[in-house]
Amino acid sequence: MLQVQFIRDHKDEVIKKLAIRNIDAAPMIEKVLSLDEERRGVQTKLDNTLAESNKLSKEIGNLFKSGKAAEANEMKAKTAELKESSRELSEKLNETANELTELLYKIPNVPHPSVPAGNSDEDNEEIFREGEVPELYEGALPHWELAKKYDIIDFDLGAKITGAGFPVYKGKGARLQRALISYFLDKNTAAGYEEYQVPHMVNEASGYGTGSLPDKEGQMYHVGADDLYLIPTAEVPVTNFFRDVILNESDFPIQCTAYTPCFRREAGSYGAHVRGLNRLHQFDKVEIVRIEHPDKSYEAHEGMIEHVKEILRDLKLPYRILRLCGGDLTFTSALTYDFEVYSTAQERWLEISSVSNFETFQANRMKLRYKDADGKNMLAHTLNGSALALPRVLAGILENYQTPEGIVIPEVLRPYTGFDIID
RNA sequence: GGAGAAAUGGCAGAGUGGUCGAAUGCGGCAGUCUUGAAAACUGUUGAGGGUCACACCUCCGGGGGUUCGAAUCCCUCUUUCUCCGCCA
The missing domain is CATH 3.30.930.10 (Bira Bifunctional Protein; Domain 2)
Incomplete structure (x- = not known):
């Protein structure tokens, strides 16, 4: 399959070359790029959420260690929300990534410049x-x-x-x-x-x-x-x-x-x-x-x-x-x-x-x-x-x-x- | 097919709930020393995502679960090893 990074950097070239295969790849390529952008957006959100809950977990650990159990338990309550949203985000991420991969599987290789156009x-x-x-x-x-x-x-x-x-x-x-x-x-x-x-x-x-x-x-x-x-x-x-x-x-x-x-x-x-x-x-x-x-x-x-x-x-x-x-x-x-x-x-x-x-x-x-x-x-x-x-x-x-x-x-x-x- | 044990970085091998992406050794790379090399010493050394670059996130066979937190606990699959059975 083609690399997303390559498609991102050479969008027009990829579309032009796939036309040699008699494929109008433009709609697929556009979809790839939008899915990729979406994927990265969700990834970033998820990363931030995870970063925050990692931070909280560490703090909770420290509180327990220094014997401040009450404060720690209070903090625990806060993590539930983060957990829920990270669950949602990672589901969304999976969906988007899978959709992207499936689409990429459907796009054939880009022909070499010496490949002549033709149908059969x-x-x-x-x-x-x-x-x-x-x-x-x-x-x-x-x-x-x-x-x-x-x-x-x-x-x-x-x-x-x-x-x-x-x-x-x-x-x-x-x-x-x-x-x-x-x-x-x-x-x-x-x-x-x-x-x-x-x-x-x-x-x-x-x-x-x-x-x-x-x-x-x-x-x-x-x-x-x-x-x-x-x-x-x-x-x-x-x-x-x-x-x-x-x-x-x-x-x-x-x-x-x-x-x-x-x-x-x-x-x-x-x-x-x-x-x-x-x-x-x-x-x-x-x-x-x-x-x-x-x-x-x-x-x-x-x-x-x-x-x-x-x-x-x-x-x-x-x-x-x-x-x-x-x-x-x-x-x-x-x-x-x-x-x-x-x-x-x-x-x-x-x-x-x-x-x-x-x-x-x-x-x-x-x-x-x-x-x-x-x-x-x-x-x-x-x-x-x-x-x-x-x-x-x-x-x-x-x-x-x-x-x-x-x-x-x-x-x-x-x-x-x-x-x-x-x- | 039955019973048991195991799977951690290139390799070997620690780690049984928190600061562990992970001790240590070997190997690799760079440097010091040397005419050069070896030895010795010093440093460095996994992958993916993300970013202009950082930050940050994920990965300790695969998948799922418990937990505020998992290499570490539970379930499941795969593979490897040992023993028994069967067999070209």
């Missing part, structure tokens, strides 16, 4: 394209047909034991999946990211920390009996390592990577675009997360982009990079680059990575700070990206590497798979 994914800006789209032979198939033909992914079996969108990987399919995970993790750790294995469920506070709550409440699976959420991405547990943490400047850069399954309800998705591996309720992903000094975060962001590029080059998959427009930018992000791999048989682009800089938006919710040179606590910047999401990479490999003889395994994966063709 059609307005995203392609900034880079690389890799050759292979000429497919006559009779080439989409990945879900290939999965069936070579018996490497069983969607029906998954539907039987769990439901639609929970595939079962078999044989060489399962092995390829594991190869990709290992390859990604090795690649990330070689680039300086420390590997973690994390819980696949998180508590409510973590959900709020990264912004999955309350904005995406309905998208997460909730385990009611224990009030836990299945993670939609490793970003949530990993970034929350740093919730309520004050770092030293020397701790930067912090680079983490983690493989986890990701669980998404995807309520409202339907149709041909969710076929096969295109959109699942459970999928595997290797995530990279960075915690950075504000001065270095965009440099780090570029570094993450280069890193993901390198992986896709290794895999020799045709891909492009988009700079997301204001309308397509996720709630918490200031700047996001999407990587899309070309699905040759479907003749469409599939998102396989989303690399974002959240600046202080998550850090403010999480109270993730560092001590600067003057000893002041400042909010850090958080970033993350996929490196990479498995199913669509797998779809890309199956479709782009298909031959009449079978599916050729990309060179870099062979040490991990132990075979070079699926036939």
